[in-house]
Amino acid sequence: MSLPHAILTALLEKPSSGLELTRRFDRSIGYFWSATHQQIYRELGKLEAEGHIRALPSEQPARGQKKSYEVLPAGRAELARWTAASQDPKPHRDPLLLRLRAAAVVGTAGLEADLNRHLELHRRQLADYEKIEQRDFPPGKDAPHDRIRHLVLRAGIDLETFWTQWLTHALEEFAELPESGTT
């Protein structure tokens, strides 16, 4: 049940329409909670029905017409409740590690190319994050809420750093491996 709360957070940062939210999910928030526009519209409808957000009255609602939303006090309260509530960490799912484990059984043929591709993608993501860090968090002076945001960004940077290192190491190991199990 995280998507509605991701949307509430985004709307508190800045009231937006569905499409604006979609774009913001593609950038900042989507780095750790992605969503498509279909999901977002569906969820906006639910949140409005529950009285957590409302459409800004200025805009008239029609199909091709922009509709912006803002968070109501009930929505903010719900977000605060959810943030403070204890949640168990969900079990992890990583297809790449699963594939590696499968490769240990059926052979590593063909995997190396995709490992290289993933390495490149993680390097690019890392470079993006580091650019954001330089732009938004110049050393020295963070306001309290900026320090929290910086902390979140650091998690992203460190995770991408981990993956680039791990993939590099994995590829080195692959290079040493005998050409096992071509099928």
Place this chain on the structure above:
Amino acid sequence: MSLPHAILTALLEKPSSGLELTRRFDRSIGYFWSATHQQIYRELGKLEAEGHIRALPSEQPARGQKKSYEVLPAGRAELARWTAASQDPKPHRDPLLLRLRAAAVVGTAGLEADLNRHLELHRRQLADYEKIEQRDFPPGKDAPHDRIRHLVLRAGIDLETFWTQWLTHALEEFAELPESGTT
């Protein structure tokens, strides 16, 4: 489409019944691809219907009766195909980072306790992994397929190490923060 392939991998490592698989998912494979027994039974049915696995003939099929499966050549081929196929990394979803971002807006009240709890859980998981490493990968002599398994385990260890460090750092930051936004 990863669960069937996780099951094929597990069955290739050792033919098993549904419940045995469930237990193995709770231990090793489930560390990066968890599944409940309901999912596993459903998927075993599909895999059998597709001709990827078959029930070992020795056991008679009945409701309270154990039924073991083994992988057929078609199943092994499918697993090899999937392992070698290029797959895009799925966008990441992390509720904890999302909550932190929400806390930057609605206040950090109540979050610290749960961060501590998560830290403890990650420490425990890390300790488990390290015990497995000592047991299964004593330094010096890995067979080729064991080196791949070791690589996967290293990913788990390094990820848990990252989380314990990051959470420790986050808690230090929280300690310095003014008691912002109690609601």
Place this chain on the structure above:
DNA sequence: GTCCACATGTAACTGGTTACATGATTGG
């Protein structure tokens, strides 16, 4: 006036979760 980008939405499907049902086997 036609095409394209913007913007909001519907519908069908897939995979994962939760709750419950059913039968077999074993220990007391």
Place this chain on the structure above:
DNA sequence: CCAATCATGTAACCAGTTACATGTGGAC
């Protein structure tokens, strides 16, 4: 025989994905 445990399964639900539908407004 009764309870507990092993073992297999059904059903309902929910969240995320994919494909498609519909309307508006501006560029040419």
